Amino acid sequence: MVCRCYVLPAMHKFVDEVRLRVKAGKGGRGAVSFLHEKYKEFGGPDGGDGGDGGDVIFRTAEHLMALSHLHPERLYRAQNGEPGKGKNCHGKKGKDLVIPVPLGTQLFDAETGELLHDFTEPGEFVAARGGRGGKGNAFFKTARRQAPRFAQPGEDTEEKEFVLALKLIADIGLVGFPNAGKSTLLKALTRAQPKIANYPFTTLSPNIGVMEDEWQRPIIVADIPGILEGASRGHGLGLSFLKHIERVRLIAFVIDLENAFVEDELRILKTELESYSPELLRKPSLVVLNKIDRIGDKKFLRALLSSYRKQGLQPQAISALTGEGIDKLRETLIKKLRRKWTKSPQQSSKK
Numbered sequence: 001m002v003c004r005c006y007v008l009p010a011m012h013k014f015v016d017e018v019r020l021r022v023k024a025g026k027g028g029r030g031a032v033s034f035l036h037e038k039y040k041e042f043g044g045p046d047g048g049d050g051g052d053g054g055d056v057i058f059r060t061a062e063h064l065m066a067l068s069h070l071h072p073e074r075l076y077r078a079q080n081g082e083p084g085k086g087k088n089c090h091g092k093k094g095k096d097l098v099i100p101v102p103l104g105t106q107l108f109d110a111e112t113g114e115l116l117h118d119f120t121e122p123g124e125f126v127a128a129r130g131g132r133g134g135k136g137n138a139f140f141k142t143a144r145r146q147a148p149r150f151a152q153p154g155e156d157t158e159e160k161e162f163v164l165a166l167k168l169i170a171d172i173g174l175v176g177f178p179n180a181g182k183s184t185l186l187k188a189l190t191r192a193q194p195k196i197a198n199y200p201f202t203t204l205s206p207n208i209g210v211m212e213d214e215w216q217r218p219i220i221v222a223d224i225p226g227i228l229e230g231a232s233r234g235h236g237l238g239l240s241f242l243k244h245i246e247r248v249r250l251i252a253f254v255i256d257l258e259n260a261f262v263e264d265e266l267r268i269l270k271t272e273l274e275s276y277s278p279e280l281l282r283k284p285s286l287v288v289l290n291k292i293d294r295i296g297d298k299k300f301l302r303a304l305l306s307s308y309r310k311q312g313l314q315p316q317a318i319s320a321l322t323g324e325g326i327d328k329l330r331e332t333l334i335k336k337l338r339r340k341w342t343k344s345p346q347q348s349s350k351k
């Protein structure tokens with residue numbers, strides 16, 4: 001299976017909210033000009049119109065997974081329109097400024113808080129329209145006013161402020177306690193290279209990896225930072241990162257078999273998720289028991305598997321480290337997603 005890697009560069013801080021100032025281009029001024037030709041004394045007005053200013057456009061970019069490339073201190077400006085010229089030459093339109101954003105970005109008006117656009121699909125949104133170019137004096141010629149000595153200035157534009165907030169749109173979200181092996185599993189399923197270490201909270205912001213199904217359709221997997229009991233009350237990293245699983249299609253609960261309270265892990269995780277948003281528990285999910293290579297007592301494992309089955313769950317036992325059970329898990333994940341494939345992320349989750 002071919003896998004593509006979209007993981008964030010390590011030096012980039014994961015930013016999922018940013019305030020931006022933008023300004024569309026001003027319209028170019030119209031020209032005041034009169035035709036001067038040999039043997040033609042009064043050629044009449046020929047001042048052309050100014051060009052329209054460029055727009056500021058937000059557009060989704062497939063390779064982006066965060067808002068880290070945007071700078072709140074910068075003013076994002078589109079080009080101004082060029083002034084009109086003599087001989088009825090119109091000024092050039094200013095270049096649009098295209099700001100790339102990841103899929104899943106929500107665009108808010110910073111002043112009113114109104115949601116202006118939600119990039120749940122690839123596309124673009126014109127956030128600020130360029131000013132119109134002014135009319136040249138040729139436009140103002142009438143029967144009674146043969147030689148207008150004025151033209152229109154270009155339309156000015158105002159600075160606008162937006163808040164961009166990212167809620168990742170992934171197919172699978174890996175959820176579990178710190179140290180459960182979520183990043184190791186992401187690495188096993190995709191070509192992502194997240195940081196892995198034997199201490200809790202190695203992952204401080206989501207990692208993204210991409211695997212592909214047999215038709216090379218990309219399946220985006222998000223490794224979410226670890227969740228502790230009491231996270232909803234601010235323990236550990238809290239629950240703010242759960243916004244990144246609001247729009248996943250499938251949650252894979254990664255259970256750490258080495259954990260002393262392994263039987264309670266799933267219940268605790270679900271309670272924390274529910275306190276963030278009960279919608280999360282209505283998503284399709286899968287239970288993944290990780291670190292089977294560390295379990296000598298197979299009887300214990302069988303009992304645990306059977307208790308999950310009795311609850312109507314289909315648990316899968318794997319070792320993200322050695323790769324045992326990974327192919328089967330990948331197949332199950334793809335099969336489960338396929339059943340949901342026709343639904344948009346919006347339909348499968350709403351907040």
Ligand SMILES: Nc1nc2c(ncn2[C@@H]2O[C@H](COP(=O)(O)OP(=O)(O)OP(=O)(O)O)[C@@H](O)[C@H]2O)c(=O)[nH]1
Pocket residue numbers: 176177178179180181182183184185195196197198199200201202203204225226227290291292293294318319320321322
């Ligand atoms: N023996 C064994 N060790 C594993 C397995 N999966 C992960 N580990 C180890 O468990 C430790 C934690 O793994 P991570 O992948 O960093 O865990 P995590 O869930 O991403 O942890 P946080 O980012 O802190 O939430 C590392 O030392 C891994 O090598 C496994 O299947 N078997």
Ligand SMILES: [Mg+2]
Pocket residue numbers: 182183184195196202203223
């Ligand atoms: Mg991790």
